[in-house]
Amino acid sequence: MSLITRRSLLAAGAGGLVAGCDAIGKSEAGRDLLFKAEAVNRSLQRAITDRDALARQFTEAEMSPRFRANGTVFPADETYRALMRGNFAEWRLIVDGLVARPLKLSLADLRALPQRVQITRHDCVEGWSAIGKWHGPKLSTLLDLAGLRDTARYLVFHCADTLGGRPYYESVDLIDAFHPQTILAWAMNNRTLPVQHGAPLRLRVERQLGYKHAKYIMRIEAVAALDGIHGGKGGLWEDLADYEWYAGI
Ligand SMILES: Nc1nc2c(c(=O)[nH]1)N[C@H]1C(S)=C(S)[C@@H](COP(=O)(O)O)O[C@H]1N2
């Protein structure tokens, strides 16, 4: 499909939604219709842009014998170090922001949720790749528990480490947040996640480059916009070095 065709299709979808919003939105049935139209529009956009396609998965035999660690490998933060010394028994993942039910989850809570296991290839912009096995609940499971408010557009991952004095953070939109391969991994290659790879919890967002895969996650915040967060570009590398916010592979 040509770019022009894609654009005009998207525009047609969006235009149809906006036209007559006021009148339709006033009745119960109208609101229902708008809601359905929005869902149709969303799935149309997905189909066109292919954002929900799956990343390639590999077999056990294809796993890299060595998986390099990159960026922070041992956060300096004293609170983090204390949690680490306690084997993360006291660590809690906060899920808050634009949610109906803020969550505070232990590792045991996360392990008790339905789990997903996937063997995928990690691609770093610096020019290396490695195939590893990841294990954890889908991000969508947590978001369903928390109940995203309809003003939420992005999920921000706040990490325990800093680079050059700035906190590491990353963000994804709702398409990636609800992608079936987007998981919160607490295990890697059949072992509890090692500190150098982001213990106790790191993001796997398999359709994007390595820097999007936030390690050392402390808090997931649902927001309507990214401009109020740190440098405003949605991630430390985006703020610092103009890396793409959408780092699709
Ligand atoms: N919190 C945090 N997350 C991070 C980083 C970091 O320095 N801090 N580095 C990123 C980069 S550039 C890459 S390539 C991967 C590296 O993950 P690994 O150490 O498991 O290989 O983590 C990403 N997530």
Ligand SMILES: [Mo]
């Ligand atoms: Mo990277």
